[in-house]
Amino acid sequence: REIEYDLRRAVAEGEGLELHFQPVYAADNGALCGAEALLRWHDPIRGSVGPDVFIPIAEECGLMNSLGEFVLRETCLAAQRWPALKIAMNASPKELRGDGYPLKVMSMLNHYGINPEQIEIEITEGTLLDSGGQCQRNIETLRSAGVHFALDDFGTGFSSFGRLQNVKVDRIKIDKSFIDRFGKEEEGQAIVEAMIGLARAKGLKTTAEGVETEDQRVALKELGCDHLQGYLLSRPLSKEQFDELVGGNV
Ligand code: G
Ligand code: G
Ligand code: MN
Ligand code: NA
Numbered sequence: 001r002e003i004e005y006d007l008r009r010a011v012a013e014g015e016g017l018e019l020h021f022q023p024v025y026a027a028d029n030g031a032l033c034g035a036e037a038l039l040r041w042h043d044p045i046r047g048s049v050g051p052d053v054f055i056p057i058a059e060e061c062g063l064m065n066s067l068g069e070f071v072l073r074e075t076c077l078a079a080q081r082w083p084a085l086k087i088a089m090n091a092s093p094k095e096l097r098g099d100g101y102p103l104k105v106m107s108m109l110n111h112y113g114i115n116p117e118q119i120e121i122e123i124t125e126g127t128l129l130d131s132g133g134q135c136q137r138n139i140e141t142l143r144s145a146g147v148h149f150a151l152d153d154f155g156t157g158f159s160s161f162g163r164l165q166n167v168k169v170d171r172i173k174i175d176k177s178f179i180d181r182f183g184k185e186e187e188g189q190a191i192v193e194a195m196i197g198l199a200r201a202k203g204l205k206t207t208a209e210g211v212e213t214e215d216q217r218v219a220l221k222e223l224g225c226d227h228l229q230g231y232l233l234s235r236p237l238s239k240e241q242f243d244e245l246v247g248g249n250v
Helices: 003-013 051-060 064-081 093-097 101-112 134-144 160-166 176-181 186-201 214-223 239-246
Strands: 017-026 032-043 047-049 086-090 119-123 148-154 171-174 205-208
Touching: 003 032, 003 051, 003 064, 017 064, 017 086, 017 239, 032 051, 032 064, 032 239, 051 064, 064 086, 064 093, 064 101, 064 119, 064 239, 086 148, 093 101, 093 134, 101 134, 119 134, 134 148, 148 160, 171 186, 176 186, 186 205, 186 214
Parallel strands: 032 086, 086 119, 119 148, 148 171, 171 205
Antiparallel strands: 017 032, 032 047
């Protein structure tokens, strides 16, 4: 059976799809500050299918709008559930380019009574290419309503540093590949330091992704990185696991 067929049914029925949440911590005092929502699909026959696999399929076969709406709704429910935490969600290029995107987001936030400042939308550099400016206009509209934006996988694109001149975001998320080299090679250290310095100079927040070792944690804290995310601190958790983590404290 075609994977597309199963995905279509899953999206239509909301079956087997759920968001998991990876905790995000303050680098300086270790406080839990937020979570990144990550979409998961469990198909009864295929088992777990990663978003790397099914999101491109959803985009190709016209399912991304419905899937994006599911993610947006579940993100709002998470924001209600954990009111003291900032909830970040990923948006795909196709979604962000749509004319109706800002209205769609704002209607959903209004419907669930969510303060836009509690929500952060993660975009990749790829999103910003090729969109005839619509994407940037959508970002500007949502930012002026209070929604925050983060540039995900920062450093992996064609002109990451240059991109920051044209696109107004609130945060960069330093890609895991740089954090991996960090502490191993001098150059790795210098690159991360430069990224944090640049972000600071532009008044942007920084999150380090894929933090796996205590050495990385300490060094990132010393460099003044704002937030940390990675297996050292926590893997992505189901809603129920996340509830246990916060223990009713948010
Ligand atoms: O969680 P995981 O490492 O499997 O995620 C793999 C990729 O899928 C990451 O690049 C992540 O940004 C992306 N991703 C996860 N959840 C979503 C989502 O809800 N929407 C979009 N567009 N991408 C997502
Ligand atoms: O592209 P994006 O940053 O949204 O992707 C996040 C992905 O990275 C998620 O799939 C998440 O499961 C994964 N991830 C988060 N922390 C770590 C980590 O410390 N190590 C590894 N290998 N993957 C991680
Ligand atoms: Mn992300
Ligand atoms: Na990333």
